Amino acid sequence: MVKVGIVGVGTVGESVVKTLLKNRDIIKARAGKEIKVVKGVVRDPSKKRGVDIPLTTDYRQVTESEEVDVVVELMGGVEEAYKVVKSALSHGKPVITANKALLAYHRFELQQIAGELPFQYEASVGGGIPIIKALREGLSANHILQMSGILNGTCNYILTAMEQGGDYQSALQRAQELGYAEADPTLDVNGMDTAHKLLILASVAYNIDVRPEDILVEGIEELSPVDFEFAQEMGYKIKLLAIAKKRGENRVELRVHPTLLPKTQLLSKIEGVMNGVSVIGDVVGETLYYGPGAGGDATASAVVSDLIEVVRGSNTPMLGYKKPLEMGDFQLVPQMEIESCYYFRLGVEDKIGTLAKISSILAEEGISIKNLIQKQREGYVKLLLSTHRSKEANIQRALEKLRAQKFMKREPFFLRVEEK
Amino acid sequence: MVKVGIVGVGTVGESVVKTLLKNRDIIKARAGKEIKVVKGVVRDPSKKRGVDIPLTTDYRQVTESEEVDVVVELMGGVEEAYKVVKSALSHGKPVITANKALLAYHRFELQQIAGELPFQYEASVGGGIPIIKALREGLSANHILQMSGILNGTCNYILTAMEQGGDYQSALQRAQELGYAEADPTLDVNGMDTAHKLLILASVAYNIDVRPEDILVEGIEELSPVDFEFAQEMGYKIKLLAIAKKRGENRVELRVHPTLLPKTQLLSKIEGVMNGVSVIGDVVGETLYYGPGAGGDATASAVVSDLIEVVRGSNTPMLGYKKPLEMGDFQLVPQMEIESCYYFRLGVEDKIGTLAKISSILAEEGISIKNLIQKQREGYVKLLLSTHRSKEANIQRALEKLRAQKFMKREPFFLRVEEK
Numbered sequence: 001m002v003k004v005g006i007v008g009v010g011t012v013g014e015s016v017v018k019t020l021l022k023n024r025d026i027i028k029a030r031a032g033k034e035i036k037v038v039k040g041v042v043r044d045p046s047k048k049r050g051v052d053i054p055l056t057t058d059y060r061q062v063t064e065s066e067e068v069d070v071v072v073e074l075m076g077g078v079e080e081a082y083k084v085v086k087s088a089l090s091h092g093k094p095v096i097t098a099n100k101a102l103l104a105y106h107r108f109e110l111q112q113i114a115g116e117l118p119f120q121y122e123a124s125v126g127g128g129i130p131i132i133k134a135l136r137e138g139l140s141a142n143h144i145l146q147m148s149g150i151l152n153g154t155c156n157y158i159l160t161a162m163e164q165g166g167d168y169q170s171a172l173q174r175a176q177e178l179g180y181a182e183a184d185p186t187l188d189v190n191g192m193d194t195a196h197k198l199l200i201l202a203s204v205a206y207n208i209d210v211r212p213e214d215i216l217v218e219g220i221e222e223l224s225p226v227d228f229e230f231a232q233e234m235g236y237k238i239k240l241l242a243i244a245k246k247r248g249e250n251r252v253e254l255r256v257h258p259t260l261l262p263k264t265q266l267l268s269k270i271e272g273v274m275n276g277v278s279v280i281g282d283v284v285g286e287t288l289y290y291g292p293g294a295g296g297d298a299t300a301s302a303v304v305s306d307l308i309e310v311v312r313g314s315n316t317p318m319l320g321y322k323k324p325l326e327m328g329d330f331q332l333v334p335q336m337e338i339e340s341c342y343y344f345r346l347g348v349e350d351k352i353g354t355l356a357k358i359s360s361i362l363a364e365e366g367i368s369i370k371n372l373i374q375k376q377r378e379g380y381v382k383l384l385l386s387t388h389r390s391k392e393a394n395i396q397r398a399l400e401k402l403r404a405q406k407f408m409k410r411e412p413f414f415l416r417v418e419e420k
Numbered sequence: 421m422v423k424v425g426i427v428g429v430g431t432v433g434e435s436v437v438k439t440l441l442k443n444r445d446i447i448k449a450r451a452g453k454e455i456k457v458v459k460g461v462v463r464d465p466s467k468k469r470g471v472d473i474p475l476t477t478d479y480r481q482v483t484e485s486e487e488v489d490v491v492v493e494l495m496g497g498v499e500e501a502y503k504v505v506k507s508a509l510s511h512g513k514p515v516i517t518a519n520k521a522l523l524a525y526h527r528f529e530l531q532q533i534a535g536e537l538p539f540q541y542e543a544s545v546g547g548g549i550p551i552i553k554a555l556r557e558g559l560s561a562n563h564i565l566q567m568s569g570i571l572n573g574t575c576n577y578i579l580t581a582m583e584q585g586g587d588y589q590s591a592l593q594r595a596q597e598l599g600y601a602e603a604d605p606t607l608d609v610n611g612m613d614t615a616h617k618l619l620i621l622a623s624v625a626y627n628i629d630v631r632p633e634d635i636l637v638e639g640i641e642e643l644s645p646v647d648f649e650f651a652q653e654m655g656y657k658i659k660l661l662a663i664a665k666k667r668g669e670n671r672v673e674l675r676v677h678p679t680l681l682p683k684t685q686l687l688s689k690i691e692g693v694m695n696g697v698s699v700i701g702d703v704v705g706e707t708l709y710y711g712p713g714a715g716g717d718a719t720a721s722a723v724v725s726d727l728i729e730v731v732r733g734s735n736t737p738m739l740g741y742k743k744p745l746e747m748g749d750f751q752l753v754p755q756m757e758i759e760s761c762y763y764f765r766l767g768v769e770d771k772i773g774t775l776a777k778i779s780s781i782l783a784e785e786g787i788s789i790k791n792l793i794q795k796q797r798e799g800y801v802k803l804l805l806s807t808h809r810s811k812e813a814n815i816q817r818a819l820e821k822l823r824a825q826k827f828m829k830r831e832p833f834f835l836r837v838e839e840k
Contacts, residue, residue: 029627281721283442285718290710300703312742315735321450
């Protein structure tokens with residue numbers, strides 16, 4: 001029998017215990033051994049829980065105990081979780097975690113500490129979707145040319161609701177009523193949760209070590225119903241995407257932002273709280289992975305499947321690399337060198353010559369307009385326009401010039417646009 | 421260095437050789453060792469090929485050679501391929517195959533012969549989509565409640581074309597002109613190729629050993645434009661699906677047939693030659709996998725990723741089971757006990773009382789009508805109707821009774837319907 005200790009027995013932890021009991025038969029057949037949770041670490045042992053396992057408040061009773069073969073870390077947070085995982089690994093115990101924030105900051109250190117010990121983290125990205133396994137093993141023959149992921153169910157729920165009409169605030173409120181958004185939804189809606197997950201995927205695809213602070217991250221808070229009208233008219237959906245793009249030999253763009261995505265793409269059809277990742281490999285072409293990105297059971301499915309992997313005896317290195325790349329490490333493309341198509345929402349005075357001035361500012365920066373919609377508002381005019389492919393630096397300079405114009409009645413707003 | 425012998429150097433074999441050269445750097449970093457093809461087995465060594473490797477006509481020079489560490493079988497067919505793979509395994513060499521027909525007939529014998537030796541076959545189902553890995557490892561904590569797969573690109577291309585108007589023959593011809601269908605497309609359009617793949621998936625999900633002849637397999641040859649009109653009006657797409665459904669504790673329905681699938685399901689949005697599989701697990705809920713199901717490069721992506729797995733040292737048993745299920749093996753639900761909703765296309769005389777008679781025949785078998793469309797044709801009437809959930813046995817008895825009626829002007833035709 002394989003004995004498991006869980007650090008953090010909340011919704012996911014309880015689902016893990018229940019899944020191991022409910023599917024005991026098939027799990028034993030697949031793993032070759034019975035898997036049993038023998039101890040849980042919690043902050044408050046007096047709290048009523050839905051499962052019956054021995055509890056402790058001291059994590060070392062799990063990470064250092066000879067009674068425990070594998071440690072599952074489900075406590076969340078960064079520094080305390082790092083201590084726990086480090087303790088488990090240094091006591092020779094394989095680790096399974098669902099903690100994306102921990103990995104966003106410490107994955108390379110943890111890989112080093114783990115060495116040959118199994119370290120699995122399928123649940124950290126895309127909940128129950130086995131996307132780590134797909135990237136690390138299923139597509140390992142490929143250079144990954146591009147990944148585009150819907151990785152936050154809260155945001156996708158809000159965006160799907162806004163698409164059907166309604167503003168950001170009421171969509172967020174509805175998400176909170178349904179339990180899809182936390183009381184404080186900041187880390188979801190500002191894109192940071194998605195950025196954590198993107199860094200994990202990027203490490204598997206490119207073996208690149210960067211931090212959330214290093215990459216471009218924008219949230220969905222500033223989106224307005226009129227942006228969805230423009231998207232609808234031009235054949236797009238708006239999705240918060242985690243994007244990775246290989247540029248040249250060994251450079252990669254990593255960014256998180258709301259994106260206008262062509263309706264023809266399968267990824268754009270993923271609605272509500274569901275998650276999905278499109279991965280383009282240089283050999284395979286496009287593959288896509290879809291499923292529930294959160295929730296106790298979906299996450300437990302990934303954690304328990306990881307447990308079965310560990311019991312079977314997995315030999316895959318944590319991030320999928322046994323050796324460094326001979327051509328040298330991948331480098332992050334600086335934010336100002338990012339290339340994309342763009343969408344602008346401008347509130348300007350209703351005056352002759354305004355459009356001419358805007359066009360000439362854009363032209364100075366080499367930005368060419370693709371689509372334009374003008375909407376009359378009370379006291380001003382709304383200009384919605386999309387551009388052909390441009391550089392972020394040019395866009396930022398154009399925005400600065402626009403802001404300096406007297407005819408600007410609103411702070412200019414922009415989004416990025418993905419083309420086929 | 422790991423030395424590979426390929427048996428069968430056609431389109432896929434050439435892509436494997438090219439991928440190993442082109443992505444040498446990333447493959448070496450991920451596998452930890454260089455992987456090189458050292459010999460190919462072909463029928464005609466004088467034929468011009470796109471790759472430069474030593475060739476032989478004798479497979480034993482690969483399967484028995486001390487110069488070869490891993491054998492990749494890409495020759496196709498069943499009995500000759502079985503001999504080759506058996507020879508490789510009995511000489512202690514791990515095997516990788518893309519051969520779905522071989523596995524449809526011999527997967528359990530091969531698993532036994534392989535024992536602890538790695539035996540990978542990701543390319544055999546869904547081309548470049550890592551669906552075997554998802555099922556065998558990523559979702560291993562789950563009882564699989566249902567799988568629905570679009571697993572044949574030729575059929576999906578033809579069905580997508582018919583949906584846009586046009587009959588079966590002209591859609592098939594166009595598929596042949598574009599190289600999506602073989603000169604003899606029988607095994608694709610009659611559903612047998614899809615059945616082979618379903619049996620492989622079912623073995624991983626349920627550890628069930630059945631043969632293609634044991635399960636219900638129907639092709640797409642009898643579909644008519646009017647079926648697509650009905651589907652369109654009622655909110656369905658028509659897809660050739662491989663379906664597996666868990667029934668009760670340890671019984672499973674396995675079937676392949678053209679299916680009316682609600683347009684709201686993501687699977688229904690997979691068009692053209694692409695493949696996709698929806699998998700519902702009892703813990704995770706629905707996940708879906710999408711990508712190119714055929715083609716040299718997509719298949720090579722799976723083969724080379726399998727090679728990397730073998731070099732890393734995979735310990736996963738071939739079909740994912742280390743032990744038998746304590747609750748006993750899964751059993752196939754007999755075809756007559758299959759349950760589904762149905763669609764009928766009936767050509768009947770334009771005469772008072774006909775519809776009443778049809779309704780009463782269906783009612784006798786406990787079949788209740790859900791939707792009905794009547795279309796006037798020259799000299800007869802077309803009745804298109806769908807039913808609520810019924811048993812196959814009742815449907816077959818109703819069909820027999822209908823066939824005996826004088827007012828029937830055409831052989832009755834039916835399809836199965838998937839509901840949410």
